[in-house]
Amino acid sequence: MRRGDFSDLAVFIAVAEEGSFTRAAAKLGLSQSALSYAVRMLEERLKVRLLSRTTRSLSLTDAGERLLNGLRPAFDHIDSELAALTALHDKPAGTIRITTFRHAAKTVLWPVLAKLLPDYPDISVEINLEEGLTDIVAGRFDAGIRLGEQVQKDMVAVKVGPDLRMAVVGSPSYFAKHKPPETPRDLGDHRCTSYRQTTAGGLFAWEFERDGVELEVRVNGPLVLNDGEMLEAAALDGLALACTFESQVAHHISAGRLVRVLEDWCPPFAGYHLYYPSRKQHTPAFAILLEALRHKG
Secondary structure, eight states, rough: OOHHHHHHHHHHHOOOOOOOOOHHHHHTTTOOHHHHHHHHHHHHHHHHHHHOOOSSOEEEEEHHHHHHHHHHHHHHHHHHHHHHGGGGGSOOEEEEEEOOHHIIIIIIHHHHHHHGGGTTTTEEEEEEEOOOOOOOTTTTOSEEEGGGSSOOOOOOEOOOOOOOOOEEOOOHHHHHTTTOOGGGGGGSOOOBEOOOOOOOOOOOOOOEETEEEEEEEEEOSEEEOOOOHHHHHHTTTSBBEEEEEEEHHHHHHHHSEEEEEEEOOOBBBEEEEEEOOOOOOOOHHHHHHHHHHHHHO
């Protein structure tokens, strides 16, 4: 392959990922006409159409999809190796892309970034908040933060937070009308919020354990939500019981705004882990953030 072909392949990747010549041109700092010419020349050399173009849309052909899937790992590896060369500089630099969800971002990631970033002005962090699980390789993220039990086995996982507990809570006004449950089985008589994780599809069962006995309870109620703060709001407003992270509602329990039930059925479990592909070459910036996040307890 000629040396110029590599630049054309990089152009093709940018256009395919952005889904637009306009956005790709802005990303690469080139003109749209230059990008269009590069892709056209690449198609002519390969003797196959890679993109389907109309006046309003742009999509990959089957050949284009196959080429993109083949090129991504190779170019990601090149990007990683080039980024690792920042070790030759006095100051770590670069952008770290992390996917996580709101509770983990607020309780684990944000406190570390608030202390770290002022000392490293050349490091930037992009945080993508999603309640559902994210494929960090396909999404081109450097790492993700999720519960330990959610991390895929082919990933390197580093514990970045303490063990967690769940808490079943309701407002005083709710319990003025409903007898508090004494066991998880009593939840069938209560209005409860259900949680649906976007990528999982189904409604999550409430999980309990005591003295070696494990129970999963499918609850019913007026609300199906996919955000932890909305679960908290539903409980505070007396609409239903909520099962959420203990740390998220502890201050409401202490202030009497929420009442906790079934506490002895909610044991600790593995907390948050930062995970990343095992083949990833650490940049100095990533290594610094990883060490800062690592749970010392």
